[in-house]
Amino acid sequence: MAITKINSLAIPANTVIAADIADGSITTAKLANNAVTADKASGIGLTWDSTVKTAAFTAVAGNGYFINTTSASFAITFPASATVGEVIEIIDVAGTADTNAIELDPNGLKFNSSATNKALHDERVGASFVYTGATYGWVAVASTEAAAPILIDAPYSVAALIIAGGGGGGGANANTPTAGGGGAGGMQEATSTLTPPTQYTVTVGAGGSGNASFYSGSDGGDSSFNSTTSTGGGGGSGQGYNVNGYWGRAGGSGGGSNSHQNAGSGVSGQGNAGAQGSASGNKAGGGGGKAAAGTSGAEGSTSGSGGAGSGAWSAWATATSTGVGGYYAGGGGGGGYSVANGSGGLGGGGRGGYYSDAVAGTANTGGGGGGGGRNRYSSADNGANGGSGLVILRYAGAQRGSGGTVVTTGGYTYHTFTSSGTFTA
Structure with missing residues (x-):
């Protein structure tokens, strides 16, 4: 009779070695479940x-x-x-x-x-x-x-374009109206290595408020992502004569001032200073932009223009349908009195007021608001609001994370945040 079963206890240790077992003589079907473990x-x-x-x-x-x-x-x-x-x-x-x-x-x-x-x-x-x-x-x-x-x-590498809110324009006085333009929000790019599925907070700064007679505009709000913060733009100066607190305010880019006050400074690597206006023609200075400082105004013709924003991220702007003509973070123009108003800086800066309301910075560009200008009979003396900020995240290849508005084009995936939110890697 053939032997059908041998209890393992009946086989002394090491009496059957691998050399004694012919190739293929023990099949998978003959092995009990879990008999051989990992x-x-x-x-x-x-x-x-x-x-x-x-x-x-x-x-x-x-x-x-x-x-x-x-x-x-x-x-x-x-x-x-x-x-x-x-x-x-x-x-x-x-x-x-x-x-x-x-x-x-x-x-x-x-x-x-x-x-x-x-x-x-x-x-x-x-x-x-x-x-x-x-x-x-x-x-x-x-x-x-x-x-x-x-x-x-x-983990994978993500580049972040972080733009803070622009500063508001300063308020002019009806009798001697000329106020500085708001500075653009600070703008910078930072690269991080992110670990899935970690959640990361995205903060998008609001634009600063334009102000009424005499008072400087409010600063824009900071924007941030993963420990990198861009500073909000400085408010433009009000018309208050030679009084600290009515000056152009410091920020990512500084606010412009009238001829009596100091202009605000910018943060290195994020923006530029605003400009002080000229006493000739009672001109107001423009707010600083990402790529250039504000100007003091053309001789005998206009108040100062806002500094130009940056077009270095035009590929990002095109892919995400953001920015103005491929530019971000332009400064606000100075208000006009006996000369015309200053224009807003390229990249969302608002023009100053001059027999018309000052213009706000463009939303989600970080543009500075225009400074208030001459108009005795309407609210045109007020400065305009700065534009809100923006955060864009970009990485190579197909979509991996979630959050914001997502588009994949040109070998990259972009996540655009026009307001604060969460990115999940």
């Missing part, structure tokens, strides 16, 4: 690289690697081609993956059916990656009896 199979046929990896490298199928991300995260590039059943094993030997993730690049294949980069982000994580074919690619299984490791999307 823990028992882990490491079979693997060659362990004894050099601890501390920088990016390309893994080889059939190898195991010890990873140390103490200094920084780095990427492991998997083979560009693989055969079903091939294995790569990874261990966080330093216990730092929770702080600096181990990034994984599928190199044209997939991880758990996804073609995007992934990452291991748990302390002391250990993972065996088994290649299963084109549909699922490399599938992560536990290298111990713990649960299979969790693969998250890898």
Whole structure:
């Protein structure tokens, strides 16, 4: 009679060795469920690289690697081609993956059916990656009896264009009306590495209020993203004669002033100073812009114009349908009295008042508001409001995050925030 079952207790240890078992004589169907676990199979046929990896490298199928991300995260590039059943094993030997993730690049294949980069982000994580074919690619299984490791999307680089709110224009007096234009909101670009699925706060500053007779305009609100803050534009000076507090105010770009007060300074790297007006013709100065300072006014003809904004991000403006003609952050023009008003700076700056109301900075450009000008019979003496700010996030490739208005074009994805909100990486 054939032997149908032998209890394992009846076989002394090491009496049956691998050489005694013919190839193919034990089939999968003959193995009870869970008879061979990942823990028992882990490491079979693997060659362990004894050099601890501390920088990016390309893994080889059939190898195991010890990873140390103490200094920084780095990427492991998997083979560009693989055969079903091939294995790569990874261990966080330093216990730092929770702080600096181990990034994984599928190199044209997939991880758990996804073609995007992934990452291991748990302390002391250990993972065996088994290649299963084109549909699922490399599938992560536990290298111990713990649960299979969790693969998250890898951190990625995001550029942020951060524009603060523009300053409001100063208020003029009906008897001697000329007030400075508001400064543009500070504008800068910053690059961050973001970790999915973390949520990041986006703050968009409001435009500063234009002011009434004598008083300086209000400063614009700050805009910020991930620890980088752009400063709101400074308010333009009011018509109060030689009184501190009626001067052009400092800001991302400074507010302009009339001929009696000082103009406001700008923040280096974010904008420029406003201009002091000229006593000749009682001219008012324009607010500063991102690309240029305000002006004091043409000799004998007009009050000062707002400083020009920047067109360096015109590709962003085109992709997101924002800005004015590809420009952002223009300064507000000075109000007119015995000469004409100053024009607003290119990029959303409002013109000053002169027998008409001063004009507000354009919304979501950070443009400064125009200063109040001559008009004895209407509200034209008041300065105009600054334009609100804007935050745009941009990264290479298809959409990965969420939040804001999203568009993908020209190899980049843009997230546009015209008001404060949240970006999820």
